Amino acid sequence: MSAAPGYQVLARKYRPSGFDDLIGQEAMVRTLKNAFRAGRIPHAWMLTGVRGIGKTTTARILARGLNYQPKEGEGAPTVEFSEEGVHCRAIMEGRHPDVMEMDAASHTGIDDIRDIIDSARYAPTSARYKVYIIDEVHMLSKAAFNGLLKTLEEPPPHVKFIFATTEIRKVPVTVLSRCQRFDLKRVDAAELIAHLNSIAGKEGFEVEAEALRMVARAAEGSVRDALSILDQAVAHGAGRVGADTVHDMLGLADxxxxxxxxxxxxxxxxxxxxxxxxxxxxxxxxxxxxxxxxxxxxxxxxxxxxxxxxxxxxxxxxxxxxxxxxxxxxxxxxxxxxxxxxxxxxxxxxxxxxxxxxxxxxxxxxxxxxxNLPTPEEALKALADEQDRPGGGARPAGSGGSGGSAPPPPPQARLVQSGNGGARTRPEPSPQTAAAARAAEVQAGPRLQSFADIVAEGRARRDIRLVNALERFVRPVKVEDGRVEIALDEGALADLPQRLSAALSQWTGQRWVVIVSQASGAQTLREVKQAEDARLMAEAEADPIVQKVLERFPGAEIVAVRSRPEDDDNDDEAGEAPDPSREDE
Structure with missing residues (x-):
């Protein structure tokens, strides 16, 4: 009595043998079919993707297509197999003498690559091409990669290379640039479920739809993983695969x-x-x-x-x-x-x-x-409602809005200077007036009538080093047409007046004189900004809504403050323009 044949797992039994059997890789299959039909067959391919996606199988199918020979006649390279050819079975089973598979994880050194280089010089024994399939190619050593480069760039006409890797980033670019790369995609869950259902029908066992969904989720797009899990589930459920079976087997939750x-x-x-x-x-x-x-x-x-x-x-x-x-x-x-x-x-x-x-x-x-925590919007609305209730600190009359409307939100969490005292306010001109002004400015250069105008012009021209020095170390005394009088703080560079004079002359097209005065001068722009910051912070701390927020969230603190847009409008009406530094905000 002969022994029963050994059991073959589903992942091997239903391994694709042709491109039509591959699922989820339509773009790659279409490209390869067109290349073979046009005779544009490269000498090296790089296949990359997650484990179990079909890299080695695709490499064998490629080797089969390169060496396809019908049982009658010579044939030519093709990816459409009308019948099993002379070399097909041996190639797909990994035992053909002219299709050599090497696991780079266990053959990492230069000596292994040297063997490939030496054998590549000889013609194939029976097939059309010698095909070298190197799996997990990223595991090769640096010396092995370098030793392979010359042969990979100009291989003998009878040699093809097919590389497979799960870590494409570890492959040197010098190798990648010599290969035609294909990224094998994870198989979509719906396509994977249909594939598993088809195999279950062929094998004659019953699988619940929910169980198939769970297997597809656990496989994460890997066909081999999905078939291995299904194989295990069939054994676990004694021929019937239900959702409970997969739950118990994989430790999944319902x-x-x-x-x-x-x-x-x-x-x-x-x-x-x-x-x-x-x-x-x-x-x-x-x-x-x-x-x-x-x-x-x-x-x-x-x-x-x-x-x-x-x-x-x-x-x-x-x-x-x-x-x-x-x-x-x-x-x-x-x-x-x-x-x-x-x-x-x-x-x-x-x-x-x-x-x-x-x-x-x-x-x-x-x-x-x-x-249970409110969202920021809910928290602010609740605090605003408390403020509007009788005895809850309602807004004073004339502050805007009607009875039940929420007060304006507190200052937001980013600090911007609101003014510097020396800047001018300019009404919004009509389009015709603005065009005329721009034309005049191009001819005569910008009009700089205040120290704030000078700093704003420097900021507009992206002279950041000069702007930074002007804001930190310069106290403006007097600005006239063609003449600037300043006082310098300790730490200013000695050539700052000369740099400012040269910059002003370049910007305006006229000569400017910069005089260093012994007068104390006004505040530096940085001091103006710090004072404005302190004012805004004090206003924010005094705001009843902000105080309520700090009470509700112990440990919270005000990090920075930004003035409300309506505050800026009021400042403009009062003759105080925003600081030029805000032009970049």
């Missing part, structure tokens, strides 16, 4: 329970959320996997809210889709974004923690706590 957990967290119900997480853990769900699934669902809800119809839905069950869209209609983007950030950080913590289940508990606690 996706419906993930949505339940997400809803509990978004409601801020810490006790119920922790109980749900513990129940899932007791059923075998890995804590890191639960957090990852929560992040994936959070992403789905966010995309569904902002761009309905574009969210990835092939690996999402109908229950997740319906409940996810309902949550998208009720949750604010700021809440979802905050939950995503917490989950992203929490997944890393759980992966590194000695007790991942405890780390996951703390992530859930943070999520529930954050769900």
């Amino acid at each position: 996706r419906a329970r993930i949505v339940d957990l997400f809803e509990e967290v978004m409601k801020g119900d810490t006790a119920s959320a922790l109980a749900e997480l513990r129940l899932q853990h007791e059923r075998g769900a890995d804590p890191v996997t639960v957090l990852t699934d929560l992040a994936e669902f959070c992403h789905y809800v966010t995309v569904s809210k902002l761009a309905p119809g574009t969210a990835p839905s092939s690996a999402i069950s109908e229950t997740e889709r319906v409940r996810g869209e309902a949550l998208a209609g009720t949750l604010a983007v700021s809440v979802l974004s905050r939950a995503w950030q917490i989950l992203l950080k929490g997944i890393q913590e759980a992966q590194l923690a000695a007790h991942p289940e405890q780390a996951a508990d703390m992530v859930i606690v943070r999520l529930c706590h954050a769900a």
Whole structure:
């Protein structure tokens, strides 16, 4: 009685043997078919992509196409195989003498490459081309790469190279520039599910749709990983693959329970959320996997809210889709974004923690706590409502707005100078007047009637070093047409007056005299800015809404202040123009 043939795993049994069998790589297949038809076949290819995506299989199919020879006749290189050729089976099984496969992870040195270079000089024994397939090519040493360069650039006409790697960034550019590169994409979940379903039908075992979705998600676009997981699930379920089988085998959480957990967290119900997480853990769900699934669902809800119809839905069950869209209609983007950030950080913590289940508990606690916090907009509105209520510090009459309207928001969190005292205000001219003014300025140069005008002109001309010196060390005394009188603070460069005179002459097209005066002069622009900063900070600290915010958030502090636009308008009306430095803001 003969022994039963050995079992062949699904990943090997259903390994593609032609380009038509490859799934998810349509762009690459189209390019290769066109190249072969046109006779534009390169001497080296570089295949890159994640593990299990089909790099080595594609390399063997390429070698088969290069050496394709029908059983009758000579044939020519092709990627369309009407029948099995003379060399096809041996090439696809990795045992053809003219198609040599080398694992660069275990053959990393220059001696291994030297063997390839020496053997490449000899003609193939039976096939049309000698084909060298080097897997994980990024593992070669620097000396090995350098030794390969000359042969790779000008190989003998009967030699082809096919490289495969998962770490394309580690391959030297000198090698990449000598190869035609193809990036193999992760297979879309919908396409992968259809492929798995087809194989299940051929093998005659029953697989639930939810189980296929779970396998596709776990495979992350890798066909080999998907087939290996399906193979294991078939053995685990004794011929029938259900969702519970995949749950137990991979330590996954029930996706419906993930949505339940997400809803509990978004409601801020810490006790119920922790109980749900513990129940899932007791059923075998890995804590890191639960957090990852929560992040994936959070992403789905966010995309569904902002761009309905574009969210990835092939690996999402109908229950997740319906409940996810309902949550998208009720949750604010700021809440979802905050939950995503917490989950992203929490997944890393759980992966590194000695007790991942405890780390996951703390992530859930943070999520529930954050769900109970108001958004910044809600906090400001609540504080404004308190101010408007009787006895709550309502705004004085005449401050603008009607009874129940919210007061203007407090100064925002970025500081900008609001004025320097010496600048002029200019009304907005009509288009005709502005054009005439520009034409006159081109002829006569800019009119600089104040020290602020000089600094503004320097800033407009991007003379940052001169502007910085003028703001820090110069105290303006008097500015007239063609004449500037200044006082210098300690630390100013000795040639600053000469530099300023040369710059002014260049800007205006007329001679300027800069005189260093013994008078004390006015404040430097930096001192003006610091005084304005202090004024704005004092106003912000005295603002009742800001005080309420600081009370509600212990430890918070005012970092910087920006004046309100209406304040700037009032300053203009009063004759105080904004500081020239604001022109760059």
